[in-house]
Amino acid sequence: MERTKTDVVIVGAGPVGLFAVFELGLYDLKCHLIDILDRPGGQCAELYPEKPIYDIPAWPVITGQGLTDRLMEQIEPFSPTFHFNRMVQKLDRLHEGGFVVTTDEGEEIECKVVVIAAGGGSFQPKRPPVPGIEAFENKSVFYSVRRMDDFRDRDVVIVGGGDSALDWTLNLQPIAKSLTLVHRRDQFRAAPDSVSKMMALREAGKVGFTMGQVSGIVGRDGQMEGVLIKGNDGDVELKADRLLPFFGLTMKLGPIADWGLNLHENLIPVDTAKFETSEPGIFAIGDINWYPGKLKLILSGFHEAALMTQAAKKIVHPDDRVVFQYTTSSTNLQKKLGVA
């Protein structure tokens, strides 16, 4: 696969990763960002797009999505490259200096500096607390649908009441041998249109519905034969060889843990002058880092991005003299922002 080259790879496209593009851009450093979500914003977009944030300087109140949109506007002059729906799998140091970052889809990006702005880690599907479920994962239990054919002529059980659960109920019903939706209550937070379509299929006898929560899996060697459901009126066993639980996302550190960095309770210790990790050339900013006095605030991450940039600039362009300038008065910086 062709190898892309850039100055900086930023792991995580949350608010701090996005603002790092701005700071690095002022010093002519080009960035690629990699994020497991399908859009920018990180926790702001995934956990609280509509919820207010009150401690962003000069914004008495702004929503998570509002902040993301503003940051995207602010970094637009620097044309960063985004790689969404990707997780960084591997990080290798090159003999001649710099790194190669490999994503879970096999893309390789060569860079001089890596900035980890991964927040609470990468968002991954929540695993329901069903004893022994691990043994069935990727054989009978799936947390997403990659190939619809894996569900053709199967007895499928889908768990959840949100859009993913309802969308896949509607999409897989025509090809599955049987399909049962399991949800803890008779109300669904999914889009009303999907809910009424599901209700129609239910009334037509094409989709089964069981109210309750998954308590166990029957089967052996990863091959599921049935799902145990704990309901309000006792327990039932549903015959099934495919299970799709949709319980939203949780955050996990993921492969970063294997990069040989020193860790402190799943956080990455950094110095407070450069925000560099134990590995030269690898920086960590935002919620993922740790230092004495650390506060997990978006504004702290912004500050860290500015200081990291000074050090990153010296790595990428070691021979240039770094001249500190203000965006208010520097024509040079204003040209880069497209306003002069």
Place this chain on the structure above:
Amino acid sequence: MTKLTFIAFDGTRFDIDAPNGSTAMENAIRNDVPGIDAECGGACACATCHVYVDEAWREIVGDPEPMEEDMLDFAFDVRPNSRLSCQIRISDKLDGLVLSVPERQA
């Protein structure tokens, strides 16, 4: 101050003097009650501060709002007395409230 008690999954009792106006979750975090993760920091956006309200207190504490009920879909082992502790606001009428922590958060 209002008396608030958390019972951790291992049975340990945490008797807390909770300021009125604070949320039950904030008091759990401040007092290191194990099993309350509160990943989103109280925005009713993560379902990791799930608790069971003591039966004697259910009516006084009340039922979840629709948004909280939606978030409870992401919690595990949800029961009729399940609530998210970030949505329980401490006041005089909750003096003596007892909340139990589930085996695990989502």
